[in-house]
Amino acid sequence: MLNSVDFSGRPFHFIGVGGIGMSALAYILARCNLPVTGSDVRLSHITKRLQDEGVHIFWQQQESNLSFFQTPQAIAAPASRPSSAPPLERNSAVSAAHESRRRPAGTSFLPQVICSTAIDKNNSEYRAAIELGCPIFHRSDLLAALIAQYKGIAVAGTHGKTTTSSLIGYLLLKANLDPTIIVGGEVAAWEGNAHLGQGDYLVAEADESDGSLVKLSAHIGVITNIELDHPDHYSTLEQVVSIFDTFAQSCQTVVGCIDCQTVRQSIQPDVTYSLDPETGADYVADEITHYAGGTVATVWEKGRRLGQITLPLLGRHNLSNALAAIAVGRLVGLDFATIAEILSSFQGARRRFEQRGFHNGILFVDDYAHHPSEIRATLAAARIKASEEQDEFPGRRVIAVFQPHRYSRTATLLAEFAEAFSQADQVIVTDIYSAGEKNAYDISGYQVTEAIAKHHTHAIYRASLAEVTQALKQGLQTGDIVLFLTAGNLNQVIPDVMSYYQQHNVTPLAEAAQLA
Structure with a gap:
């Protein structure tokens, strides 16, 4: 399976190219001067970066995307760059891609189709790739083939x-x-x-x-x-x-x-x-x-x-x-x-205790934590920061805003989630981000809040992101560290909340009331 990944110039087509794992692979192939296309459903800074590298992106996942490869002009690779990758050239036939970018005119050059586990088998683009006879690889197959070159x-x-x-x-x-x-x-x-x-x-x-x-x-x-x-x-x-x-x-x-x-x-x-x-x-x-x-x-x-x-x-x-x-x-x-x-100069990766802003004395932190162990570790780090800055912000609070991720994980680890927030002063829980799962577990964000409340005196439930935003606009004080804990879309509310506190004065921590 791994040996059949072709680095000699045959095109690659990614279904769901904007995902964090898929886009990284697509970027490497494009930088190697290989022909790369992909589909996704929304524009992002990640897809923009791929477009800048010559990746052609379709903005719908549909079977007609693959007809693109039935025309000779579709399979030309991006213009050659001086920085294309010698490691692939020395270990595979990629050098052939720099000499011959297309099959003879009039013939098809079906792409190698790359999918992740997130792509449903009933996806119309995926089914069309099977019907056309495209070689289909999981994202991990491509990663394994690349690792083998180094x-x-x-x-x-x-x-x-x-x-x-x-x-x-x-x-x-x-x-x-x-x-x-x-x-x-x-x-x-x-x-x-x-x-x-x-x-x-x-x-x-x-x-x-x-x-x-x-x-x-x-x-x-x-x-x-x-x-x-x-x-x-x-x-x-x-x-x-x-x-x-x-x-x-x-x-x-x-x-x-x-x-x-x-x-x-x-x-x-x-x-x-x-x-x-x-x-x-x-x-x-x-x-x-x-x-x-x-x-x-x-x-x-x-x-x-x-x-x-x-x-x-x-x-x-x-x-x-x-x-x-x-x-x-x-x-x-x-x-x-x-x-x-x-x-000593490493500044971290995005969404790993990423400090998004500091406004009106409030620190806003975006973190990918979505497992009980990760939540405990992130809150422990926040508590260290709060303790070390007590002179500047006496009584500094740690506010955890949590969006559970996947019904299966939430239901299976509910007892562990319930006890994971001990180092937070306040906990706000919103509805579960499904990540495409069906709720076969009869679990909800409200139930998560109830479980946390058995171990924590200040846990509240706000069902929607709009309600979370409103609660934060009403309840933060100078000195708070607010952690948005999510592998879903909770962090979308951060800019709005920060903008509010850029424009509004807040009560000093010493005079603050508890969150409603």
């Missing part, structure tokens, strides 16, 4: 994949190793979710949500942790462990966090890291100091002190992610002084 560094785990893969990509990029990077978030250092490098390494975020992780074979595999997060695909934690174990067996070297008991007992990594010196991990951080802007810690390698790191990211979870990056950096031959200097 010394792949694949970052897997239930939580922390995006930040850890971004840290590793940033480290290698600033160390002049110029990796190719494919991540599930946007990073300012490479202005998006992908970067085509000229070096030997490819750093990729490896997704376990649909089981496709088993397709990936990497030079270095990283496993940050293992939990049950996708009950729509897995029934038990043991099934999840099996997927990670298969991935680990396919990697030459496995780097793993043994603070996670499941990783420690079930995977047995070749290289280990931990925030607990008692574990005896290969890489350990101690003498940890948190401050409002990040974390300072001492790093040890196999019992030898390497030195101090200053990480401009909040929370112990991000320090753990940085240890993974340090371990990988050492495996590829970087000295610790270089690693520490580079990581």
Whole structure:
């Protein structure tokens, strides 16, 4: 299956090209001067970036899109760039694409169609591709084929994949190793979710949500942790462990966090890291100091002190992610002084404790947290920031605005969600973002609020985003840290709420009433 992905100039067509994972792959192929098209249902800054790279995008997912490939002019590749990718050329037949971009006139050149798990099998564009006989690949097939062209560094785990893969990509990029990077978030250092490098390494975020992780074979595999997060695909934690174990067996070297008991007992990594010196991990951080802007810690390698790191990211979870990056950096031959200097300037990925604005003394934070463990980690980081800035904002509150994601996850982990908000002063819960699921679980945002309220004295339910917006406009005070916790569309309300507080004075925290 993997060997049949054709990098010699045959077109690629992405159904749902604007998705965060799909768009990264499409960008890399376009930068390699391969012909790329795609379909999506809305314009975004991500699709605009693809268009700037010569990707033709259809704005409906319909079968007629594929008739585009029945005409000879459709299959010409983008104009050649001096920066096209030598790594693909040396390991595959991509060089042929620079010489012959089309089949003889009058013949069809059906594209390789790329889909994600999100594409329904009844999608008319997908069905048309089958009927035409197009080669059809899952997104993971293409990623696996790309990784095979490089010394792949694949970052897997239930939580922390995006930040850890971004840290590793940033480290290698600033160390002049110029990796190719494919991540599930946007990073300012490479202005998006992908970067085509000229070096030997490819750093990729490896997704376990649909089981496709088993397709990936990497030079270095990283496993940050293992939990049950996708009950729509897995029934038990043991099934999840099996997927990670298969991935680990396919990697030459496995780097793993043994603070996670499941990783420690079930995977047995070749290289280990931990925030607990008692574990005896290969890489350990101690003498940890948190401050409002990040974390300072001492790093040890196999019992030898390497030195101090200053990480401009909040929370112990991000320090753990940085240890993974340090371990990988050492495996590829970087000295610790270089690693520490580079990581000290990393500013994070979008939607990972992303500070969207500071207005009228209120800090607005957008975070992708949608699992109980992620929520606890994000709120712990916010609590650190609130505590460190008490002199400026006495009694500073942490306000959690939560949009549950998927009925299956919400129902399965309801008890864990109920206890995940202990470090928030206030919790606002809105309706569940379905992500295309049917509500076969008879679960609602109101039920989530009731469950949280059994453990929290200040939890309220606001069904719609409009109601959430109104509650926030009425209830925030100077000094509040407001966290929008969602993998859905809750963050769409942030600009409106920030605009309101840019224009309206608010009550100082010391005089504030509780949220209604």
